[in-house]
Amino acid sequence: MITDKDIERINELYRKSKTPEGLTPEEKEEQMCLRGEYIASIRRNLKSQLDTITIQKEDGTLVNLKERHQEKYGN
Template sequence: MIENTIARINELYHKSQKEGLTPEEKEEQAALRKEYIASVKRNLKGQLDNIDMVNADGTVTNLGEKYGNKGKHQN
């Protein structure tokens, strides 16, 4: 789905540069961009939630647990 969303965003961008967009297309473009950004944020949060940090004393802290994803991992 992400590939289709990106392709459509690009298509609308190129059309806007050549001939302009209808109001409906502008709304679609804004919605697609919002959807894409939300997806990127979800993916990044998922990756960051799975990072373990080794402290100087040898203990391991999961950043997801430390910063908001409580209870996912316990090391």
């Protein structure tokens, strides 16, 4: 899980990357890892939200998006 401290560090590394001295190889690696964790966290949150959405078809039936996805793709 990504924390506020992690986001603060991502921003700090970004600001440093824009300075003339730039990032060290270790900091570049840290930045890549933190960004990867951040993106994974965003994807998990989005999937969680989409899994709870229910849509109503024209005939009035309700379909949960998670169930619909599982029926269509078997995941």
